[in-house]
Amino acid sequence: MSRIGIMGGTFNPPHNGHVHAAQQAVEALHFDRLLLIPDNIPPHKVMPKGSASSEQRMEMTRRMAKLIPGAEASDLELKRGGRSFTADTLRRLTVENPGSKLYFIMGTDMLLTLDKWREPETICALAALAVIARDEKDRAAIAQKAAWLHETWQAQIEMIDCPALPVSSTQVREDRSVCRNMVPPEIFAYIEQQGLYF
Numbered sequence: 277m278s279r280i281g282i283m284g285g286t287f288n289p290p291h292n293g294h295v296h297a298a299q300q301a302v303e304a305l306h307f308d309r310l311l312l313i314p315d316n317i318p319p320h321k322v323m324p325k326g327s328a329s330s331e332q333r334m335e336m337t338r339r340m341a342k343l344i345p346g347a348e349a350s351d352l353e354l355k356r357g358g359r360s361f362t363a364d365t366l367r368r369l370t371v372e373n374p375g376s377k378l379y380f381i382m383g384t385d386m387l388l389t390l391d392k393w394r395e396p397e398t399i400c401a402l403a404a405l406a407v408i409a410r411d412e413k414d415r416a417a418i419a420q421k422a423a424w425l426h427e428t429w430q431a432q433i434e435m436i437d438c439p440a441l442p443v444s445s446t447q448v449r450e451d452r453s454v455c456r457n458m459v460p461p462e463i464f465a466y467i468e469q470q471g472l473y474f
């Protein structure tokens with residue numbers, strides 16, 4: 277049975293925390309493929325003024341994919357349009373990949389809010405969750421939420437045991453020197469070339 281890792285995000289821009297999370301998940305769970313899927317309209321946050329366009333986020337996600345063996349950037353959510361609900365994406369990937377096991381990769385910040393997403397029961401039914409620490413706090417709250425998701429929706433949760441790399445796209449967009457240090461050089465070069473963020 278082939279194993280497909282899926283990482284959704286706004287990727288505005290992709291940063292070393294995304295790369296680290298994806299690499300750790302690949303190493304722990306041995307995916308045959310890893311799909312990086314930029315969202316069209318994120319359901320849970322407002323895109324700030326001065327954000328990269330969809331095309332620019334897609335191009336930066338392509339550059340991120342080149343850094344991780346087996347990874348590919350997918351425009352599935354951009355093409356579908358509208359708000360990007362993970363449940364819709366997983367339904368589509370289930371139909372397109374019969375007999376594959378899907379793993380949805382997320383940071384612990386997302387695990388803590390998963391019960392508020394659209395159709396969390398569908399997400400838990402269609403994919404196992406590969407969860408990466410985003411900071412070192414909240415361990416008790418995360419363990420409690422994982423247990424609750426398992427009891428409530430039979431979520432299969434793979435906690436990936438690795439040190440956190442605490443960085444966010446928000447921090448990267450706000451400070452050019454953080455951006456230079458925390459974004460892969462191929463993506464930083466694109467940000468500079470396109471005159472993004474600063």
Ligand code: ATP
Pocket residue numbers: 284285286287288292293294297321381382383384385386408409410440441442443444445446447
């Ligand atoms: P923003 O600051 O704009 O809200 P973000 O840095 O949270 O963005 P997203 O593209 O929204 O990045 O995140 C996509 C996915 O990557 C989410 O599952 C998120 O938890 C995970 N992720 C982002 N940064 C990290 C990190 N530093 N460590 C682990 N996972 C991360």
